[in-house]
Amino acid sequence: MTATGPVTVPVTAALALGDDALVLSHRLGEWAGHAPVLEEEVALANIALDLLGQARVLLSLAGDEDELAFLREERSFRNLQLVEQPNGDFAHTIARQLYFSTYQHLLYAELAAGDGPFAPLAAKAVKEVAYHRDHAEQWTLRLGDGTETSHERMRRACDALWRFTGEMFQPVEGLDVDWAGLESRWLESATGVLDRSTLTVPEGPRTGAWSAGAGRQGVHTESFGRMLAEMQHLHRSHPGASW
Amino acid sequence: MVTATALEAELLELAGSVPDPELPVLTLHDLGVVRALRLHGSDAAEVDLTPTYTGCPAIEAMALDIERVLREHGLREVSVRTVLTPAWSTDDITPEGRRKLREFGIAPPRTREASGPIPLTLGPTRTGAAGAADTAEAEPVHCPHCGSADTELLSRFSSTACKALRRCLSCREPFDHFKEL
Incomplete structure (x- = not known):
């Protein structure tokens, strides 16, 4: 992808945003062949494709996209721990989508309004992510305010992933963002959706010693290594292969 | 601001006449994704193409088709640039x-x-x-x-x-x- 003129790109930020999109894209792609209904399979694959497109632009700003995606070690990835969490059941995937797409939508809207090096991509991606957020919100409503079983599963999923949400608002070097404002808008939105879904906002900590989240520093959770092994296996086994 | 020459306008129209690879009833002009064409010298052209969605896999096929059509028209060198700004909208159709x-x-x-x-x-x-x-x-x-x-x-x-x-x-x-x- 081509930028219009020489712009200095903060590599740390390009990796943080690009890795979030790449890793979540891969996780969503794992639903192919397993989604509960065909329409959802297609929807999740489409969301994954949007994210992959964003990842390609962002990683290309930081270097060679293939090298960055396929040849980096786990500790060099800068994605949030939230996006690397396993798919779990459909409710877990939706809770992850709700937390992340709300964050990504608010963050990209702010970047799009600025004039930094990420503004062009953010202006484009924010319109795509609006659909991801809508998709996640509608499913949260439907599962939360659904049957006893769907409500209970959605509650468990929202609780389980809550501790990964504080990390999203750690300032990223090179991004000119009002992080505290972003966090309060995110909390307001998430609280509103959970309320309407008859779910309670989880009580556990989102930051601090007993919460998770150091993905931006390259510290990842156990399942991420296995995900990377699968994602990178082909490229590492057959360097330079193409079809 | 550089004004497009008559030849550039003609070549732009030609590039826009390429059918969309996924929706072949539409041309790239109908879709509103071919933004500009600039001639460098007499036989080299640079085309600005914008993706509908950031991850749209059709864009590579579009770029190849544009290159082919323009080469068939006698251009020696064709490069297709992907531009993101201003972001494409369905209002561009x-x-x-x-x-x-x-x-x-x-x-x-x-x-x-x-x-x-x-x-x-x-x-x-x-x-x-x-x-x-x-x-x-x-x-x-x-x-x-x-x-x-x-x-x-x-x-x-x-x-x-x-x-x-x-x-x-x-x-x-x-x-x-x-x-x-």
Whole structure:
């Protein structure tokens, strides 16, 4: 992808945003062949494709996209721990989508309004992510305010992933963002959706010693290594292969 | 601001005449994705192409098709640049393009002013608590087959990221709707 003129790109930020999109894209792609209904399979694959497109632009700003995606070690990835969490059941995937797409939508809207090096991509991606957020919100409503079983599963999923949400608002070097404002808008939105879904906002900590989240520093959770092994296996086994 | 020459305008039209690889009823001009063409010397051209969606896999095929058409027209060197700004919108689809989409059986996107998705309804939840939040659609999506405005959403993502799957409640035919972006 081509930028219009020489712009200095903060590599740390390009990796943080690009890795979030790449890793979540891969996780969503794992639903192919397993989604509960065909329409959802297609929807999740489409969301994954949007994210992959964003990842390609962002990683290309930081270097060679293939090298960055396929040849980096786990500790060099800068994605949030939230996006690397396993798919779990459909409710877990939706809770992850709700937390992340709300964050990504608010963050990209702010970047799009600025004039930094990420503004062009953010202006484009924010319109795509609006659909991801809508998709996640509608499913949260439907599962939360659904049957006893769907409500209970959605509650468990929202609780389980809550501790990964504080990390999203750690300032990223090179991004000119009002992080505290972003966090309060995110909390307001998430609280509103959970309320309407008859779910309670989880009580556990989102930051601090007993919460998770150091993905931006390259510290990842156990399942991420296995995900990377699968994602990178082909490229590492057959360097330079193409079809 | 550099004014395009008559030859550049002609070549731009030629590049725009390439059919979209996924929706061959539309040309790239109908879709509004070919932004500009600049000649360097007499036989080298640079074309600005913008993706519909950031991850649209069709863009590589589009670039190859543009290169082929222009080379066949005698250009020696053709480079296609991907530009993101200003971001493509479904409002860039020409009126002619909308007509072709409808004839092809795809409901065209509604024109819009505000940004963000147009709210759609997933159907009532058990207690109906969520119902109040589902804003009514400003303008109904018409069935491309029978023209009825009585249609419902089946899935907000369909055969490609740019389309939603809907069903007509009058003629019962399912159809794709090109989503507003």
